[in-house]
Amino acid sequence: MLKYLLYVVYILIGISLGVWLFPELQMLLPFEIPRIFNNILISGTLGVLLFFLLFGWTLSHAHNFLKKSEGYLLSRSLVEIVFATLGMVLGLVIAVLISLLINTLDIPLIGEIVPIVFAVVLGYLGFIIGLRKFSEVLDFFPKASQKAKADGNQIALKxxxxxxxxxxxxxxxxxxxxxxxxxxxxxxxxxxxxxxxxxxxxxxxxxxxxxxxxxxxxxxxxxxxxxxxxxxxxxxxxxxxxxxxxxxxxxxxxxxxxxxxxxxxxxxxxxxxxxxxxxxIKTVVVQGDVFELFVSKTGKEENQGVGYLDDGTMVVVENGENLINQMVPVIVTSVLQTNSGRIVFAKLEKNK
Known part of the structure; x- marks a missing residue:
């Protein structure tokens, strides 16, 4: 969809350039152009062809740039986008005011170029400041901030x-x-x-x-x-x-x-x-708890079996050497806390 939209924009730019440029070129030529070319449709078509010939290679770059910009904006919250837009609008308003002052000086060339530069720079700065400093702007409204906190609607931290x-x-x-x-x-x-x-x-x-x-x-x-x-x-x-x-x-x-x-x-x-x-969030086990355990290997001591809880906690089963590769019910006899973690000691639950 975005690519088709870019094609439409490029075509409109080409038509505009053709309608504005070709009549001016005809006046500069030393010979007379056939009447068929004195047509707005012909001028627009030639403008589109010339524009795509000169700038058609930029289409893929423009598409990639807009895709990245779209992804960047979608990754931002609505509050950030609103404040960034307001910041850009404020920057453009300041640029217009400065341009009006510059125009009063009536200096050739500067009065035409400087306003464009100010519009680009101040618009960009306004967008960035609004995007990055929106949380500080919200702090200027203590009542709104307190109400948001009371309602539990605080903006999540980055x-x-x-x-x-x-x-x-x-x-x-x-x-x-x-x-x-x-x-x-x-x-x-x-x-x-x-x-x-x-x-x-x-x-x-x-x-x-x-x-x-x-x-x-x-x-x-x-x-x-x-x-x-x-x-x-x-x-x-x-x-x-x-x-x-x-x-x-x-x-x-x-x-x-x-x-x-x-x-x-x-x-x-x-x-x-x-x-x-x-x-x-580790599984909490205390003496007397009963649960199913898969005994996976033998322990260090004689006749011990070893299994593990879902969180990786080691469970040593007394008389569990013959229970390897079996899912059996065990009952916790004690829990030992060490520097490397917990070790649970258990024995086979005989009632099951």
Whole structure:
């Protein structure tokens, strides 16, 4: 649909140029043109042919540019788009006022070129400021802000994703469940770091980087709220750059990095740690609980069997060596907390 619309725009531009340009050219020619060419249809048709001959190669580039722009706008919230539009309109109004002042000076050429430059620059600046600073504009209306908070209608924080959480991969399952609201933003420097890891000579690092790129593709497929944000930088320092961009955009950071988590807390930046989330939703088992367990291997001690809960917690079954590769009912006898996690001790439930 967009491509056909571009064709229509190009045809209209060609017709306009032909109707305006060819009569002027005929007056400049030293010989008389046949009357058949003194026709608006002929002029328009020749204008379309000439325009496509000269600028037809730009059609695919214009189509790709508009597609990217469409994807960029669709990834933004309606509030951001409204404020960006208002900012652009305000920028254009300021450009018109400046142009009126310049026209009073009556300076040749400047009065024609400068207004166009001001319109482009101020329109763009207004759009960007409205897009990036809309949350600060909302802060000027405390009553509206308080009402929004009271109604529970706060705008969801932007989430800036760390390299570690992409390589980890569990974020894909979290996104798929719909627990994360708002935009998930992958800054360009995070993507660059992933590329560096994927191109490393160390096979372990290279495998991690390639896994991260695969996870990133899967993440973009799972959610429409995921986007890559271009960021210019002088030196690649992902942790520091994440902190700076989260401060600037008043967003949160998604990570599995313990040290980055602590640094963000010092800077008063909201952190969403996937490891903490995983720990919070682990299956809670206490002494006396009965559940079905698949015994997968033998334990370290004599006559022990070992199985695992859905969250990966190890369950050691007393007298379970002969139950390997079987699904059996067990009862929890004790739970041991260690530095590496929990270990559940159980025995066969004889009542079942």
């Amino acid at each position: 989430k800036f994703i760390d390299t570690s959480v992409i390589i980890d991969g569990r974020i894909i399952d979290v996104v798929e469940t719909g627990f994360l609201e708002g935009e998930i933003i992958i800054p360009q420097f995070v993507l660059d770091e992933l590329q560096l890891i994927a191109d490393a000579t160390d096979p372990v690092k290279r495998e991690k980087g390639q896994r991260g790129l695969d996870m990133l593709n899967a993440l973009q497929e799972k959610s429409r709220n995921v986007r890559i944000e271009p960021v210019t930088y002088d030196k690649l320092d992902v942790d520091q750059q994440l902190i700076e961009i989260a401060k600037k955009e008043k967003g949160a950071i998604l990570t599995t990095d313990y040290n980055l988590n602590k640094i963000c807390q010092l800077h008063d930046i909201p952190v969403l740690n996937v490891n903490e989330l995983s720990g919070a």
